[in-house]
Amino acid sequence: MNRRTILAAPFALYATRLPAQEVNPPNGSLAESLNGAERLRALKAVIVSRDGETLAERGYHGHSPAESTNIKSASKSIVSALVGIAISKGLLEGVGQPIAPILKADLPDSPDPRLLRVTVGNLLSMQTGMDPLSGPNYGRFVASRNWVRFALAQEFVEEPGGSMLYSTASTHLLSAILTRVGKKPTLALAQEWLEPLDGFRIGSWARDRQGIYLGGNQMAMTTRSLHTFGELYRRGGRTAEGVQLVPEAWVRASWEQRTNSRYSGDGYGYGWFLKRIGEADVRFAWGYGGQMLYIIPELQMTVTMTSEEGAPSAANGYRDRLHDLLAAIIQSQRSA
Secondary structure, eight states, rough: OOOOHHHHHHHHTTTTOOOHHHOOOOOHHHHHHHHHGOOTEEEEEEEETTTTEEEEEEETTTTTTTTTTOOOGHHHHHHHHHHHHHHHHSSSOOOOOOOOTTTTGSSOOSOOEEEEEEBBBHHTTTTSOBBOOOOGHHHHHHHHHHHHHHHHTOOOOOOOSOOOOOEEEEHHHHHHHHHOOOHHOHHHHHHHHTTTSSTOOOOOOOOOEEEBTTTTSSSSEEEEHHHHHHHHTTSSSSSSTOOBBHHHHHHHHSSOOOOEEEETOOOOOOOEEEEETTTEEEEEETTTEEEEEEEGGGGGEEEEEEOSSSSSSSTHHHHHHHHHHHHHHHHHHOOO
């Protein structure tokens, strides 16, 4: 295998550029839509539920919804939930709280005055104004000796509260903040606070050299577990038994558009993307490679899709094919 073939191989999994109707027949049944999804070679699993009832659970290409997968940046929505719980417990003052006093020990010696204006809410909505540490800059971030200090030392390219600058460093700072105020590692807080959520479990999760769990990436769980988290949000932060884990007001606040992506134009709240798909308002978590958690409130639906995580999903059109699959699933329920 030559070098060109090696470089192209990961992308071959995603290069399914079939027209949407070939993958998802218009006005087809749910089963027809899921059968058509076999053409998406990177797809690993899909779960569809409505009103809490599982309508379909499908594994693809030898995979199962019960196997662990790296949900990548879909974990940002979970970190957002933990922030909402921390606020409800009084560990954080609210989204307007400045982050500098909490992370004082890791601030640069002579910080940019704008850093003192960055709030918890700015981190959640990706509006810090700081040079983002995702995409081409992600490698420098994770190669640094101290991820928190490296993130706080980035130059400002905009004012805090400005346009969306998507950065995994922002959610990592949230993880550091949760660790400081909760006096426990972020994983321990998640296990404690979400323990009543039956069927939810975080598997492996990367940490930095200081032991801070990586907010917003490298989190493993099963497709079923991610779906369980989505169902929690569909129910307004309550478990199936009615236990309120995430404040309902926080769920609503997380789904309120604060900004929008400069790349896709999709809206963004607190760790959730917002978009109309299949003539419905959809809230979704999105992870590299095509790790998708969709909530469709008007239909009381949750749809979870996991994929091979070895290549990006936006530039090659794979994410759009997943959106098309969701649109077909939505249509199947409207016509059922």
